[in-house]
Amino acid sequence: MLIPCPLCGPRDRREFHPRGGAEYLDRPDADAPAQAWDALLHLRTNPAGRTQEVWQHECCGAWLEVDRCTVTHRVFGARLVSEARDAG
Amino acid sequence: MRVDGRGLIDRGRPVRFRFDGRDVTGYAGDTVASALVADGERLVGRSFKYHRPRGILTVGPEEPNALLEVLEPGGQVTPNTRATVQEVFDGLEVRSQNRWPSLRHDLMAVNDRFAAFLGAGFYYKTFMWPRRFWEGLYEPLIRRAAGLGRLSGKHDEAPYERAFAHADLLVIGAGPAGLMAALAAGRAGADVILAEADSRPGGRLLAEDEAVDGLPGPDWVAGVMAELRAMPNVRVMLRTTITGAYDGGQWGALERVGLHRAPAPDLPRECFWRITAPRAILAAGALERPVAFPDNDRPGVMLASAVRGYLHRFGAVAGRKVAVFGAHDDAHRTARDLVAAGVTVTAVIDPREDAPEGDGYRTRAGAVVIGTRGRLGLTGVRVREGSSEFWVEADVLAVAGGWNPSVHLTCHMGARPVWDADAVAFLPPGPDAPGAVPGLEAAASAWDGRAVVRVLAADPLEMKRTVAAALSVMRHGMALPRVWQI
Amino acid sequence: MRYSGLRVLAEGLRGNRGWRPAWDRPDPQDAYDIVIIGGGGHGLSTAYYLARNHGLRNIAVLEKGYLGSGNIGRNTTIVRANYLLPGNSEFYSHSLRLWEGLEADLNYNVMHSQRGLINLFHSDGQRDAFARRGNAMINQGDDAILLDRDGVRDHLPYLDFDNIRFPVYGGLLHPRGGTARHDAVAWGYARAASRLGVHLIENCEVTGIDVAGGRVTGVQTSRGAIRAKKVAMVVAGRSSQVAAMADLTLPIESHVLQAFVTEGLKPCIDHVVSFGMGHFYISQSDKGGLVFGGDIDFYPSYAARGGLHMAEHVMEAAMTLMPMIGRARVLRSWGGIMDMSPDGSPIIDRTPVDGLYVNCGWNYGGFKAVPASGWCLAHLMATEESHEVARRYRLDRFATGHLLDEEGTGSQHNLH
Secondary structure (H helix, E strand, O other), rough: EEEEOOEEEEEEEEEEEEEHHHHHOOOOOOOHHHHHHHHHHHHHOOOOOEEEEEEEEEEOOOOOEEEEOOOOOOEEEEEEHHHHHOOO | EOOOOOOOOOOEEEEEEEOOOOOEEEEEEHHHHHHHHOOOOOOEEEEHHHHHHHOOOOOOOOOOOOOOEEOOOOOOOOEEEOOOOOOOOOEEEEEEEOOOOOOOOOOHHHHOHHHHHHOHHHHOOOOOOOOOHHHHHHHHHHHHHHEOOOOOOOOOOOOOOEEEEEOOOEEEEEOOOHHHHEEEEEEEEEHHHHHHHOOOHHHHHOOOOOEEOOOEHHHHHHHHHHHHOOOOEEEEOOEEEEEEEEOOOOEEEEEEEEOOOOOOOOOOEEEEEEEEEOEEEOOEEEEEOOOOOOOOOOOOOOEEHHHHHHHHHOOOOOOEEEEEEEEOHHHHHHHHHHHHOEEEEEEEEEOOOOOOOOOOEEEEEEEEEEEEOOOOOOOOEEEOOEEEEEEEOOOOEEEEEEEOOOHHHOOOEEEOEEEEOOOOEOOOOOOOOOEEEOOOOOHHHHHHHHOOHHHHOOOOHHHHHHHHHHHHHHHHHHHHOOOOOO | OOOHHHHHHHHHHOOOOOOOOOOOOOOOOOOOEEEEOOOOOHHHHHHHHEEEEEEOOOOOOOOOOOOOOHHHHOOOOOOOEEEEEEEEHHHHHHHHHHHHHHHHHHHHOOOOOOOEEEEOOOOHHHHHHHHHHHHHHHHHHOOOEEEHHHHHHHHHOOOOEEEEOOOOOOEEOOOOOOOOOOOHHHHHHHHHHHOOOEEEEOOOOEEEEEEEEEEEEEEOOOEEEEEEEEEEEOOOOOHHHHHOOOOOOOOOOEEEEEEEEEOOOOOOOOOOOOOOOOOOEEEOOOOOOEEEEEEEEEEEEEOOOOOOOHHOOOHHHHHHHHHHHHOHHHHHHHHEEEEOOOOOOOEEEEEEEEEEEEOOOOOOOOHHHHHHHHHHHHHHHHOOOOOHHHHOOOOHHHHHOOOOOOOOOOOOHHOO
C-alpha cells in the first residue's frame, strides 16, 4: 500500500501510523457534555468501503487525512489534516 | 532408465547424490526426481494418513508425493522438499520421510488395512473417553503418526537475503507466453522483471517435442533469452517463485539462491524479494489434472505431462512398459512421443468411442481404467472395455485428465475463479471482478484450457494475441506515473 | 446418533453407510422466538446454550455463508485463562472450565488439548508483570507457574535463549492452557444445537433489522423476512454494518489479523509459546502444521487478507525466538476481520433497541471465549440478567469509564 504524502510523495505504508476514522478530527467543544467525548473517543462508524482516515507520516510528522477503501485497500488520495479542516 | 539422445541434461557432467543412504548418479541439469526416474526408483514416499506407497506424480513444484528431507553435514535438515524442484549437486543427501522403519517396510501402513474405521473425520467421533486419555494417550499417538518431514530442532544459522526490486512490468513465468510478453515489453522500452520458478526458462517448451518458428522449442527459448539478456531494461530472475500479490502493486518473491549447490558459509540459501510493479502478466501456464479411479495413487501412475517432461527434458522414462489413460489428444501425444523414443506403449485407454487409432501403439477406444495392481510399484492396469474387463501390463500409467490453468495469483485478493464449461476449467476472474488483483492480467495461454504449448506453437495467431495483450498491458502500464525514480 | 468409538467400529464394519448428516438444514420459518445473526463459534454456542441451559427451542441461527466460515474456521486455536483484570479473569476462567467438559457435553471431539501455554519474558519489567499476572491467575483459581531460564529450557530447548536483543529470562507457564481443533468447535456446537431443535440456516444474509416502537420485531434476509421476538447480533468484524441496520453506532473498529500455517511436520513444538517482545504466538496442530500469528495489520480493513509488512514482521519474530523454524515452509496464510474495541475487551449486552442484543469486541481473542460467550449471551437473552462472569462486558462501559484495558494502552482500537 502506497500513501501519497503531500509533503514527501508516495511512500510505503510502513512509514505511516494509522489513527482510525477521520471522525476523530471532529473534536467536541471543550465544554461539550460527556456523551460527546464518549462518541469521539470510542464510537466508530467503521464503514466497509471508501472512507476518510487519519494517518501520521512518521518521517515528516505530518498528520494526513487519507481517502482510502477499507475493502480493497485502494488509496485515492491524501491531504494534510490542516488543509482538510480549512476546506471544511 | 535413460533414453539415448533425449533431454537437456549435461551427460558429460555426472553428479553423485544419496537417496535413503543409497548412491544415485544423475547429471547436471537433473532434479532429484528426474535422476530417480532415470534410476528406476519408483517408490519415493508414503501418503499422509494411510501411509500408502507413493511415487513421483508430476515434473514440477505441484508435486504432492515426492517430498523429501534434505540432510546437511552437521545434522541440519530441510523437510518437505519437492524432489521435482530440488536440483542435484555432488554430495547432496536426501531421505524419504513419514515412514518407519523404512520406505519399503513402513509399519504405519497398517492404517490402510483399517481404512474403514479411519474415514474422514473419524477422530471427531471418538477418543472422548476417558477424558484424560486425550492428552495422555490418543493425542500423542495421533501427533506422532501425523506430520510429514521433521525439523532438526537446531537453530537455522544459514544466511538468508532480503532484497527489493522495482519494475514497470512483472512477468510471472518464462514459458512461451511469458517470454513473449517480456520480449514485447522489453522492446517497448519498459523496465521488466521476468520471474521464473524453474531453474531454466522455457516452461512446457522444455517438456514437449515442439517447434516454434521452425526451431526446436529449447533453441527458440535460447534465442529469445539471448535477446532478453542483452536488454539492460530486462531482469531475468530464475529459481524465483512469486509467492503473493499485495497492495500497491507489491509482490512477494522467493529466490532459491543456494539450494542447488552445496552449502557454503557465505552462500545465502534463499532471498526474499519485495517486488514493486504496477503491472504484471501472469503467464504461469497450467497444471495437468490426474484422473480419479481406484488405486490411482500407486507408484508408477504419473501425469502424462510429467511422463513427457521427463522424456524430453531429462531423457528419462520411469518404466519399460507404459500405458496411457486419457480422454483427449494429450494421451495420444504422450504415446507418440514414447514410441518415437523407442519405449513400449502397451495401450492407450481412451474413453471416447471415436478415439484415434494409434501409430505404433494400440488404442482401446471406449475403455476406462478401473483399477491397478502392484503395491510398491505398478505392474498392471485393469481396463473395462464394453462388457469385458482385462489386465494391461504396465509399469507406468500416464494419466491425462485435462488442464487446470494456474490462476492462483489472480485470486490472492479475494476474487474467485470462473468455471468455463467450454474450457472445462476454472479461468481467472476478469480484471473488473470484485477482489481482482489490480494491474494483473493473465496471458492468453495461461487460461487456455488446452495444452499451453500446442496452442501457442501450432497457431501463430494465438502467439500474436499474446504479444498484443502484452503490448496493450504495457500501454496502460506506461501511462501510469513512475512511482520510483531510481 | 451418538458418537463413540464403538459406533465408529460398527459403522466401519457396515461399510460406513449408516452415518447421518451432523446437522439438519431446514428452510427458514416465518417466525422464531429468537434469531441469532451469525453462524460462527459465538452464534452457534449461544444457540446451543439457549436450548440446553434454558430449554428454549424456537431458535434460528442465520449465517450468510456456511457455518463456521468466519474466524472460527481459521485462527490460531489458543485456549487459555491467563487474564489480569477482574471482569476478564472470571469470564475466561469460566470459559476454560466449559472447555474442559466440552467433548462430553457436545458428544463431539473438539480435541481440546491442555498442552500448556508459556508466555516468555525478556526484561526485568516483564518478569515483574508476569509474576503479578500469575498471582492474579492463581487468585482466580486457575493455574500459573513462574519458570526461570532452566525451567523454560526444560520445556522449550529449541529457543534462542541468548538472543542478543531479546534474551529469554523466563516464562509464565499456564499448564491448563492449550489448543483445540477450531473447525470441530463450530461443527460440534452446530450438531449439538441441531439435535436440540435449533434451526441452522446457511446462505441467509441479514439485510435489515425491523424495529417498531423501539422494539425489534424481526429481520429481513436474502431468504425472506423472518419475525423474531429477540435478535442477537453475533457477527464479529461485521458488527458495525449489522448494528447500523438498527441505527446503532458501536465502539468497534474492524481490523485484519493474519494467521499462518506451515506444511506438516513431525512433533517439534509441544506447547503454546508466546514471545514476550514481538507479538508472536505459535503452537503445532495435531496434523503437524505449525500454526502462528502476530499483530493486526493496524489499519481498518474488511479485506480478508493480510499485508506483506506484517507477514514479514511475524516471520522475523519467529526467527528471533526459535531459529529452528527457518527450515519449515509456510503453507498458507489468511486474514480475518477482527472486531476491535477501545479497551480490548468484549461486549455482551443489550442495546438501546428492546429485544436486540450484541455480542462483539473480541479483538484477537474470540476463540477461547466461544463457550463462555455463548453461555453468557444465552443467559442474558433468556433471563434478562447479565451472567455474573460477564456483567462487566457492558456496552455503556466506555461512557461510564469502566474500561477493561488489559494491555493498558488506552482508548485506541488498533492498539489492543
